Amino acid sequence: MPRPVWLYAVLSQTLQGIRVLDFSQNLPGPYLTHVLHALGATVIKIEPPTGDPLRHLPPDGEVYRRLNNGKQIFCLDLKTQEGCDAAIALVRESHVVIESFRVGVLDRLGLGFSALKAVQSHVIMCSIRGFGNDPGRAGHDLGFMAASGMLHALGGEIPRVQIADQVGGGLFGVIAVLASLLNNLRNDPIARHIEIPMTDALRGLFAMELSGVPGILTGALPSYRLYRTQDARFVAVAALEPKFFTILCNALDVPELANSGLCMGDEGAYTVARLQEIFEAHPLAHWRDVLGGIDACCEAVLTPTEAWGCDRPPALPVREVDF
Secondary structure: OOOOHHHHHHHOOOOOOOEEEEOOOOOHHHHHHHHHHHOOOEEEEEEOOOOOHHHHOOOOOHHHHHHOOOOEEEEOOOOOHHHHHHHHHHHHOOOEEEEOOOOOHHHHOOOOHHHHHHHOOOOEEEEEEOOOOOOOOOOOHHHHHHHHOHHHHOOOOOOOOOHHHHHHHHHHHHHHHHHHHHHHHHOOOOOEEEEEEHHHHHHOOOHHHHOOOOOOOOOOEOOEEEEEOOOOOEEEEEOOOHHHHHHHHHHOOOHHHHHHOOOOHHHHHHHHHHHHHHHOOOOHHHHHHHHHOOOOOEEEOOOHHHHHOOOOOOOOOOEEOOO
């Protein structure tokens, strides 16, 4: 997983001096701390003797390596008193604690919020939960998207990006942690326990659905949809504003369609069919040349390889530290 370049280049020292203790596994929590590390935080990742399950995910644990590059990795058995004592010692020196256990697990281990607050008076504890209405229920990204309505909104297709894990858990968690750190910086620092319910977070992304006009930005408009090319690739037309759609229509030599970008019904269907006919006359490479020369909010739909400029970013090392 590539480092968030924009964060690294601009804000890489923002959290310098902040120490994050990460008990989480799989994708949501480690992605959250991946971003915090990119912002300059020191991240100490705690794993059980069996390791994070991501270590065993094909291909050869590469996702794990990319996600945890730059973190310090400690192996602790929290089921033992020795392991819990070591964890408490690390909490004393930490500002933020991330966890994604089922509700009650850390309390039973003596590592719940009350215990952490007793040793670190202004600790920020962020708990990532799958289901807001049943925070103890197990699940993974696909299930969270199904329960939130996101999977249905995506047409029932499994996306290649883990939206619930990385956005619902990871990025919403980043926002909550940063807000808590800012609050402690601007006011008397206090301990705070944050819970991030991923399914509820995903429901918060349905701004258009909740506006009473669902479906507008799902391909119903001629000026906002995908058009197939001659070689079965796609062009993404996002020319919502009339000025951009006019530029596109002029470039495609159909200026008579310029006022139909936001039309639905028969006029919209005719406009879509006409534009589809035009785009299917040439392969994607042709349209990349044409669209690259105009300012019309249109882009070729690239593969990850084309977008990155390589098959995959090089693998990154993980620093392992024995405790």
